[in-house]
Amino acid sequence: MRMQLAGALAVVAVAAAAVVWRLHSAPSHWQVVDRYCTGCHNETDVAGGLAFDDLDRSNVAANPAVWEAVVRKLRTGLMPPKGEPRPDRGVLERMARELEHGLDGLPLAPLIPAPSRSHA
Numbered sequence: 382m383r384m385q386l387a388g389a390l391a392v393v394a395v396a397a398a399a400v401v402w403r404l405h406s407a408p409s410h411w412q413v414v415d416r417y418c419t420g421c422h423n424e425t426d427v428a429g430g431l432a433f434d435d436l437d438r439s440n441v442a443a444n445p446a447v448w449e450a451v452v453r454k455l456r457t458g459l460m461p462p463k464g465e466p467r468p469d470r471g472v473l474e475r476m477a478r479e480l481e482h483g484l485d486g487l488p489l490a491p492l493i494p495a496p497s498r499s500h501a
């Protein structure tokens with residue numbers, strides 16, 4: 382019994398540590414964008430017709446076409462352009478994955494309507 386409890390606590394501790402690790406180590410894509418992209422892609426220098434400072438910061442799914450284009454540029458290594466400062470390949474890859482998660486979170490119409498709880 383005691384061993385089981387200890388095991389369960391260890392699992393919880395590892396899970397919590399993983400969450401904390403993620404929060405600290407996963408670069409928010411905005412940190413990368415602000416540092417490496419907005420210098421060219423802003424309201425005054427709209428490079429490639431793209432200004433990141435116009436976008437909704439809290440919701441990737443609000444501008445799916447833009448972020449899909451960003452994922453492509455990150456995966457192909459085309460942005461930031463050659464010769465410009467860029468973070469590690471791993472950071473760009475994580476950023477692409479983070480954006481894909483946000484894009485996958487696009488609200489979809491429910492196939493089965495949620496049961497009404499009003500009479501519960």
Ligand code: HEC
Pocket residue numbers: 413414417418419420421422428429430431447450451454460461462465
């Ligand atoms: C030195 C300036 C510069 C920096 C820094 C830069 N870009 Fe660009 N970007 C451009 C230019 C110029 C174009 C248009 C030509 C092209 O597509 O290569 C462009 C095009 C793009 C496009 C394609 C737009 C479209 O709809 O066709 C995307 C997406 C993009 N950049 C994303 C980024 C991201 C993400 C970063 C940062 C990681 C970044 N860029 C950093 C100059 C820059």
